[in-house]
Amino acid sequence: MLHAELEPGRITGVEDGQTRICAAHAEPPIIFAMAKSAALEAPRGQARLRRTRAVREGLEAYAFLAPALLLLIVFLLLPAFWVFGLSLFRWDLISSNPDYVGLANFDRLLGRDELFRKSVFQTVYFVAVTVPVSMALGLLMAVLLNAKMPGRDFMRTAIFTPYVMPLVATVIIWSFMFHPYAGVFNAVLNAFHLPKLNWLDNPRTVLPAIIFYSVWQHTGYNVVIFLAGLANIPPELQEAARVDGARAWSRFWRLTWPLLAPTTYFVLLVSIIGSFKVIVPILVFTGGVGGTGSGGGPDNAAETIGYYLYTQAFYSFHAGYAGAISVLLFLIILAVTFVQMGVLSRRVFYS
Structure with missing residues (x-):
């Protein structure tokens, strides 16, 4: 090794053809630059480690979601x-060569199909009727069942049972209850000396009868x-309002109801979407035990968009036309x- 006595920070020796700089005698600017470089390198390494960890966690999450996502993509x-x-074709679900007709299905649906317009009005x-009544009854029963009372758990179970x-089966049972001669509802009317009704064979009563059943069937879910929303309201707020002298109605209107805004918003959204798609009750009521008319009720008085779609697809085998009805139903619900x-949404507060 050769040595050379030079100024601080200069060459101090040569070993194996490489030049060494004595760090102990390095000039202050060189020490500062080395420290700054080390200080900057540490955060970069930590950031790179965080990005790697985030990517790995994201891949793991997608791996766990993959089965559900696959089912969602394939079946929905x-x-x-x-x-x-399909809405752009004329097809009977049997032939192998559907005919492309463009927007002809939509032109017929919106311009010349009187039954579709009738089904839209009856669906609305x-x-x-169904959504506000079932929500109001659900809220009333929930407030009553939220208080401590004997048999509360049994009553909660009994009210929720129709939904599950x-x-x-429940529609068939209600069809017997609507029977014009042996039905329970006409027996009640007769007890009050009121005329009996032909519930499911009268154009004026068939849809109200189905609405009556739907309210009974959906109220338990709303309850x-x-x-669940009432359980999230702190009881201290109710107690404070009671100490301040607020009456039961004032506590509900000014405290409970505003705090239930997110729950009410969810119930309203789900109820409207479900009611627009009603099919099974109309299918069974208008072609089952209690009624003698064809599907859709007498004079198609119970025809809804969902049921009209079903009949076009699986009774008339107008698959392309049914596809156009599906698209319009989707657009109506979306709007x-x-x-x-x-x-x-501007009136709903989550905190």
Whole structure:
């Protein structure tokens, strides 16, 4: 090794053809630069480690979600896109060569199909009555069942039971209850000396009868959701309002109801979407035990968009036309949902 006595920070020796700089005698600017470089390198390494960890966690999350996403794509998204394409064809579900007709199905549906327009009106009527009544009853029962009382758990179970019972079975039972001669409802009317009604064979009463059943069937679900919302309201707020002298109605209107806004918003959204798609009760009521008319009720008085779609697809085998009805039903529900979100979301507070 050769040594050379030079100024501090200069060459101090040569070993194996490489030049060494004595760090102990390095000039102050060189020491500062080395420390700064080390200080900057540490955060970069930590950031790189965080990015690697985030990517790994993201891949793990998608791996766990993959089975559910696969089912969602195969059985929901792909059929939905397929229906949009199907609406542009004339097809009977049997022939191998469907005919492309463009927007002809939509032209017929919106311009010349009187039954479709009637089904739209009756669907709106069904939704406008079923949703508010079932929500109001659900909220009332939830408030009553939220208080401590004997048999509260049994009553909660009994009210929720109709929602989880088989739909077709309950509709058949209610068809017997609507029977014009042996039905329970006409027996009640007769007890009050009122005329009997031909519930399911009269164009004026068939849809109100189905609405009556739907309210009974959906109220239990609303009760459970409202009870969950009431459970999240701190009891200290109710106690403070009671100490301040607020009456029961004032506590409900000024305290409970505003705090239930997120729950009410959810119930309203789900109820409207479900009511627009009603099919099974109409199918069984108008072609089952209690009624003698064809599907859709007498004079198609119970025809809704969902039931009309079903008959076009699986009775008339007009698959392309049914696809066009599906697209319009989707657009109607989407428009109603956007209007609801735009009007009500600003009045909903989650904290």
